[in-house]
Amino acid sequence: MNDYRQIINDPARDAAERLEALKALETAEGAGGAAKTGEINNHIHTIYSFSPYTPAMAALKSRNAGLGAAGSVDHDSVGAAEEMLAACGILGIGGCTGFEVRVSFKDGPFGGRKLNNPDSEGIAYMTVQGIPRQSIEKAAEFLAPIRAERLKRIRTMSEIANALLREAGLGEIEFDRDIRGKSCYDAGGEITERHLLAAVAGKLVAKYGRGPELAGGLKAAFGVDPGPKIAALLSDPDNPHCLFDLLGVLKSAFLPRIFIQGGEAECIPARKMTEFALSIGAVPAYAYLGDVGESLTGDKKAEKFEDEFLDSLFDELKAAGYQALTYMPPRNTDEQLRRVRRLCREYGFMEISGVDINSSRQLFNCPRVLEPAFRHLVDTTWALIAHERLASADPCLALFSPENPFAAEPLERRLEIYAEKGKKLDPHNSGESAFILAKEILERN
Secondary structure, eight states: HHHHHHHTTTTOOOHHHHHHHHHHHHHHHHOOOOOOOOEEEEOOTTTSSSSSOOHHHHHHHHHHHTTTTEEEEEEOOOHHHHHHHHHHHHHSSSSEEEEEEEEOOOTTTTSSSOOTTTTTTEEEEEEEOOOOGGGGHHHHHHHHHHHHHHHHHHHHHHHHHHHHHHTTTOOOIIIIIIIIGGGGGGGGGOOHHHHHHHHHHHHHHHHHSSSSSHHHHHHHHHHHHHHHHHHHHTTTTTTTHHHHHHHHHHHHTTHHOOOOOOOOOOSOOOOHHHHHHHHOOEEEEEOOOOBBOOOSOSSSOSBBOOOGHHHHHHHHHHHTTTOOOEEEESSSOHHHHHHHHHHHHHTTOEEEEOOOOOOTTTTTTGGGGSSTTTTTHHHHHHHHHHHHHHHHHEEEEEEEEEEEETTTTTHHHHHHHHHHHHHHOOOGHHHEEEEEEEEHHHHHH
């Protein structure tokens, strides 16, 4: 059984091998996992950007955590999409796919403001969700030059990092071996800042080892004090999450020293990205962050983001072609979320949620979506799944298509209809059941 799991989560294997191992595990163990909680997560990162999990393992961990549906969202990449959908089908849970990108708002009224990106003004994160099956390859082609630009930037950042590493007596990173070679870039994935920081972390561990000397080594090499809590974790030689604990420190204290802002070829105008998303029948979503006071998840320092000008930002988002907002309930206060929900209703935005999984420390569960105030996020996930499957069967059935038979219905009603359809799809054979359902919808309307 352990061998199956090793294959399932082996980045060196191809997707077909991982999926065969997943099938074998299911046959050997039966339909395992916790009883379904009804929870969902639409924002799971995989090895195709930076994560300890292959798409097949991400799906397995989702099912074993009791989730009813899971979605992959990688940075600048749809490399995980086919494997994620197939794995969710094997496991009998709903699956959906998308990608996350950074886009530019610099040509508009918010060009000089921080939006949802701690690193930059006028640059924002967004997602493209619910990509129809026939559009996955188009998305990959569109993202290829963005990936290439980011690779060049990370390579340049690694050269800056090497100067600091040499000064600290830690040697140098060899980009093609230590960064590109440990990514899935050549298979359609992305190289991110985390890949670079992981290489830096590797140099620290190589010199100081895993244990009591590591925290002190971090301070000796870079003058970084991780604080007593993280220092205790780093000092534990048996800590299985050591890499990710070290990445958290390096992200906040080392990355700013080497960071280079992506140019226009990497962070393309927001309107250009929304236009592309709409052209392939996908849903463009702005990723709300909100002001961070005392971070509820402990991963953000206190800082102001969109809340001061959120109403005006919604005007700009609507004009730029956005159709949805994606947010993570555990990150925000009740007051922030009430305001976001009100604005989504006023502007006719779909609400999409999930918690970004990119560390072995994170749980796949998000129990807050089961609270009465957020249960609608479960239904919007099923609506998104229905949108993705039905638009794969017939493009006019995309949720926001002007040719959709339900286009005259208010968005809230359309989401109800699509959530109902999504729950009726056979998760083990969602493609075939979607074609049958699409035919029924078109014939009735």
